Amino acid sequence: MTHGSNSAWRVGVLVASLGLLAGCDDAANDQQAEDETGTSGADSGELADLLESVESGESTLSISGAVTSTGEYTTADDPRYGGVSNDVFRPARGGGSSRSGSNADGPYAISIYTDATHEDDPDNVVRAWVTLVLPQGAEAGNRYQVAGFSDADDDQVQAHVRGDGMAWTFSRQVSGSVYLGEHSDRVGAAWQLEAADGRGEDASRVASEGAVKDLPLTLQSEVEYELTVNGETESRLARVTSRGSMLNIGHGVYLYLPSGATAGSYPVQAGRDDDSVRAQFTRHDVDEVDGELTLAANGERFDAEFSIDASGEDDVHLAGNLRWFALEDE
Structure with missing residues (x-):
């Protein structure tokens, strides 16, 4: 055949x-x-x-x-x-x-x-x-x-x-x-x-x-980053799973991009509104989230660079790159 x-x-x-x-x-x-x-x-x-x-x-x-x-x-x-x-x-x-x-x-x-x-x-x-x-x-x-x-x-x-x-x-x-x-x-x-x-x-x-x-070759959506929690750092290179504008990058970290997001820089925070990225850390105890995510078009898909700090009972720093991911309407 x-x-x-x-x-x-x-x-x-x-x-x-x-x-x-x-x-x-x-x-x-x-x-x-x-x-x-x-x-x-x-x-x-x-x-x-x-x-x-x-x-x-x-x-x-x-x-x-x-x-x-x-x-x-x-x-x-x-x-x-x-x-x-x-x-x-x-x-x-x-x-x-x-x-x-x-x-x-x-x-x-x-x-x-x-x-x-x-x-x-x-x-x-x-x-x-x-x-x-x-x-x-x-x-x-x-x-x-x-x-x-x-x-x-x-x-x-x-x-x-x-x-x-x-x-x-x-x-x-x-x-x-x-x-x-x-x-x-x-x-x-x-x-x-x-x-x-x-x-x-x-x-x-x-x-x-x-x-x-x-x-x-068919590319995959993937992420590469360093996650530092209370002074302990771990590196990760993995596939990204997504649903709508939500990206699961592993380690219990979820990024929710604004609906209809296009190329540009977005503030990162714990809550979500129309002009910011929401970061959720399900494995860590944090109250405050601050950072920036810069989105760049890559054909019909996107790449992104991000740096995020979160604090509470845990001190967290997350920095890395997303590559070749799609954003779908929810």
Whole structure:
């Protein structure tokens, strides 16, 4: 099943370097190095050919075994999905054993979608996908070994195969490899992997093969700041969650921006009015809040810089930056 990407913008990304073993002179030493590190700078043969067969901006994904891909979408007619599935390349989102990434430095994740049926319910077509979480500092031109999310070493790709609504999950006994042809503000990759839905020999299994070319990076809303409470300082880099004009930046800190806010500077205070930002510290005992937040447009989204002091039984200082977040009407 081949389909085009819906993303239409590009962004610059800083990609950290990952140290790799030097290439060896003979084939046996090349294989030994790949077995030890999960990477190889040598030609990746079949996977490179698979990537070459995909057109720019498109992907291909097949699943076989206990689950069979149908090669067609049903999502356009099914309100459960909220629209047609969209392949995505983005910072890894964390949670459980998954890695967590940032816009600039990764690590990054690739999710590619199709439709599929399980052998236990062959008439139920569900949205299915493969997720590949790349190692920190992954580099184009290398091949990486694949393992399950809870089993992967730092230099391996985390992977699983899933069906929508947790219809089924194949995240155990994962093996295979990923060839990374491009890795910057766009990604190109090809993979072959196997996975099971349990640890035992009797577990159901699937095989997946696919590729994606020139899929642009989708940025996440994120925040980076230092929080000092009663003289103790902690740094944080994390995704931002939001609802309307409320931004949850973690540590029990919530920022409520004025309705219809545009680029400019806003005072920060404990209460809220039409011309100020309200700061709420749910984990700390404060009465007075004072500070400033400066909002800057970034395309259709915003960046912001803030510095806030709060006092009461706790003395709090918060300073940092918000990046690539959206403000929605409440």
